[in-house]
Amino acid sequence: MSGAAARLIEVRDVWQVYGARIVLERISLGIEAGSFVTVVGPTGCGKTTFLRMLMSEETPSHGTIRLAGAALPGEPTADRGVVFQRYSVFPHLSVLGNVVLPLEIAAAPLLGRLFGAARRRAEARARTLLEEVGLGHAASLYPAQLSGGMQQRLALAQALILKPRVLLLDEPFSALDPGTRADIHGLMRRLWEETRMTVVMVTHDISEAFRLGTRVLVFERPEPDDPARGARITHDIPVRRRAPRNGPGDDPTAGTIAREDGLARASSDQMESSDRIKML
């Protein structure tokens, strides 16, 4: 398959303008099916705005976004799952109920409920996924009874139950403590490897961006104080991993990340940029 044919998302000359303020300008890129793209950049540079456009929660002021060769639908669709930093799950539903709900809405959009055998099938599917994300024991609990890490595992399960082609993540792990975050990184990579879905993740954490991503995009405003200049993609960095020591079943998040050789040569500029971002 040629590179162009494998592109699932095609962004062409996208701008986003709010009143007199240009937030994003000249954003063009292709995202290959199965890639894990991470987006970093200073606060307020338009990362979430970019993600919201991929979700169809916002329309670009200018330019086009295509998904699988067709114009992006005008509203969010089940083939694009999403997880936010917080509040992705419904507090009044049990853990199981939260994961069954997307199946109910997809199968019975008017009632939003399934009954009898259809409900049992949906619950069995949800329980399997809950086991996969490490929440098999927590199916009858409510979100308020879960730790932050468990809530984000639940949010991932809820986003994955409809098997989206694209998973959009907006700082999903940033509120977690470092140990919990490391665990969920392992889970995220395993889910990504198993499903081969395409992931676009916004993060403030540059080491997380390189640990999880196959490609890191840096958004930056060339003139931060000039409202007439929006952010652009200033660096587009492929990431490759060294093989794990004991084979592919080993720790998928082992921190052995290296840049593509060609880019390593140009990386001092990029590291300066990365350091700047880290400090913001």
Ligand SMILES: Nc1ncnc2c1ncn2[C@@H]1O[C@H](COP(=O)(O)OP(=O)(O)OP(=O)(O)O)[C@@H](O)[C@H]1O
């Ligand atoms: N609907 C809107 N109307 C007006 N301005 C908006 C709107 N949405 C976002 N903005 C502005 O666009 C800019 C970019 O916001 P965005 O949330 O995309 O940035 P970000 O890079 O995700 O920031 P952070 O890293 O702090 O989360 C901000 O100045 C924000 O105030």
